[in-house]
Amino acid sequence: MKVQIDSGRCFGHGRCYDLAPELFGEDEEGYGQALGGGIVPAGREDAARLAEANCPERAINVLVEE
Amino acid sequence: MSVDDRFSRDHREEREDRPRGARSEAVTGPVSDWATDFSHAEPEWAADPYLIQDDLRQRCPIAHTERFGGAWLPTRYDDVASIAYDTERFSSRSIIISNFRPAPELAPVGATPPISSDPPFHHDARKLLLPAFTKTVISRYEQSTRSFCHSLIDAFDGKDLVDAAQDYAKYIPMRVMADMLGFPPEDAPRFAEFVEDVLGTVSLPPEARLERLDKLWDYLYVQIRDHVDNPRDDLTTYLINAELYGRKLDTSHVVGTIVLLLIAGIDTTWSAIGASLWHLAAHPADRERLVASPDLLPTAMEEFLRAYAPVTMARLVKEDMHWRDVDMKADDWILLSFPAANRDPAQFDQAAQVVIDREVNRHAAFGLGIHRCVGSHLARMELRVALEVWLSRVPVFSLPDPAAVTWSTGQIRGPRTLPLQIP
Numbered sequence: 001m002k003v004q005i006d007s008g009r010c011f012g013h014g015r016c017y018d019l020a021p022e023l024f025g026e027d028e029e030g031y032g033q034a035l036g037g038g039i040v041p042a043g044r045e046d047a048a049r050l051a052e053a054n055c056p057e058r059a060i061n062v063l064v065e066e
Numbered sequence: 067m068s069v070d071d072r073f074s075r076d077h078r079e080e081r082e083d084r085p086r087g088a089r090s091e092a093v094t095g096p097v098s099d100w101a102t103d104f105s106h107a108e109p110e111w112a113a114d115p116y117l118i119q120d121d122l123r124q125r126c127p128i129a130h131t132e133r134f135g136g137a138w139l140p141t142r143y144d145d146v147a148s149i150a151y152d153t154e155r156f157s158s159r160s161i162i163i164s165n166f167r168p169a170p171e172l173a174p175v176g177a178t179p180p181i182s183s184d185p186p187f188h189h190d191a192r193k194l195l196l197p198a199f200t201k202t203v204i205s206r207y208e209q210s211t212r213s214f215c216h217s218l219i220d221a222f223d224g225k226d227l228v229d230a231a232q233d234y235a236k237y238i239p240m241r242v243m244a245d246m247l248g249f250p251p252e253d254a255p256r257f258a259e260f261v262e263d264v265l266g267t268v269s270l271p272p273e274a275r276l277e278r279l280d281k282l283w284d285y286l287y288v289q290i291r292d293h294v295d296n297p298r299d300d301l302t303t304y305l306i307n308a309e310l311y312g313r314k315l316d317t318s319h320v321v322g323t324i325v326l327l328l329i330a331g332i333d334t335t336w337s338a339i340g341a342s343l344w345h346l347a348a349h350p351a352d353r354e355r356l357v358a359s360p361d362l363l364p365t366a367m368e369e370f371l372r373a374y375a376p377v378t379m380a381r382l383v384k385e386d387m388h389w390r391d392v393d394m395k396a397d398d399w400i401l402l403s404f405p406a407a408n409r410d411p412a413q414f415d416q417a418a419q420v421v422i423d424r425e426v427n428r429h430a431a432f433g434l435g436i437h438r439c440v441g442s443h444l445a446r447m448e449l450r451v452a453l454e455v456w457l458s459r460v461p462v463f464s465l466p467d468p469a470a471v472t473w474s475t476g477q478i479r480g481p482r483t484l485p486l487q488i489p
Contacts, residue, residue: 011434011435011436011438013432013442014442015424016200018201018364026202029200029201032442047382050425053425053428054426054427054428055428056428056429057434059430
């Protein structure tokens with residue numbers, strides 16, 4: 001599983017790094033960043049989905065590889 | 067080195083230099099029909115705006131009023147979001163509805179940048195503030211905020227009835243903003259007056275309102291001049307020294323941004339803390355659950371922000387246009403109600419219920435799009451700490467007289483009198 005932030009839609013609400021700090025961080029202006037190349041470690045899938053579901057701007061995409 | 071004389075003139079003279087705005091007739095009094103004559107400045111709205119908004123969403127989702135020179139009120143999430151994102155057709159040149167519209171020439175900067183700014187200027191003015199308001203930078207204020215909350219509760223000593231709005235919620239953001247701006251902490255009680263002068267006077271005739279606003283500007287000029295003479299490590303000095311496009315900011319930009327930080331930083335968080343405590347006082351099961359499970363607080367807090375979102379913004383229509391079934395005219399106001407959006411059943415399950423363990427909560431309490439509240443990380447820190455400290459120190463409290471609770475009128479909604487019984 002991978003997570004991506006659409007930088008055109010992110011306005012720095014920070015819900016992703018509040019809810020899933022192991023997957024997302026903030027840059028120096030508060031915009032969200034996917035950490036570790038966006039790769040979701042095994043067992044953290046729920047955190048990724050929770051962040052996606054709570055982004056007010058719908059800026060987060062969760063990609064599942066078959 | 068040249069002397070910084072940007073703040074030496076009287077602000078009344080500065081104002082004379084500005085392009086003139088347009089005034090509308092002040093109309094007050096009972097609303098005849100909320101679909102055609104709404105007013106967010108009347109007591110019925112203050113008492114319970116949600117009943118009105120829920121009704122309008124069903125029968126007239128974009129309501130209108132002739133008051134304030136003409137305004138629209140969308141109550142569906144989708145309409146509110148679309149307007150928030152559409153900076154081409156809706157201007158932020160004034161974000162508080164009153165009987166005064168600033169001149170179109172004031173765009174794209176507006177009176178209180180960046181909240182009053184439109185693209186492309188908005189981006190640059192906002193960029194100046196963002197680094198000071200990241201979650202990491204804000205966390206530096208957490209310890210002092212926590213100590214201050216404890217000191218407010220220490221002062222309850224022996225009382226069994228306290229006003230949680232006046233004796234607790236209000237002081238927390240006032241103290242934090244005084245600290246961040248570098249204003250004397252003993253001035254904090256005056257900030258509540260300034261907030262009332264800016265936000266609680268929107269129905270007054272413009273001249274009367276201006277007189278009230280002058281007090282705030284006079285105060286800020288004193289503080290700014292003191293910072294010019296005695297620079298220090300705070301946001302006021304930062305703004306005085308900040309540069310955009312290779313030169314220091316215009317006088318009106320510095321003062322306007324400080325007005326924004328002071329007003330937007332206080333009334334909003336005061337309201338959020340107060341509304342949360344009001345809910346918990348009135349809903350003992352939620353209070354007991356949060357006391358027993360403090361880990362639930364971050365989730366519950368988001369639900370309080372959704373259900374009792376304190377902030378409603380405004381926009382001005384740029385050009386005459388047909389927009390989703392209504393004919394908008396240039397310079398019509400839009401009352402951009404994030405609280406109404408947050409209670410749209412098309413967007414939220416159980417929209418009218420407060421569900422403190424709501425896991426999926428894409429609420430718009432801090433706005434959507436380029437104007438996302440720049441202080442949202444600060445507000446969340448203050449709200450969390452204020453509730454943590456209260457619930458740990460005063461786990462049992464109730465609302466002895468619900469009718470004694472009063473709410474602010476206008477665009478920022480929260481309890482202004484909140485008598486709570488504590489053991």
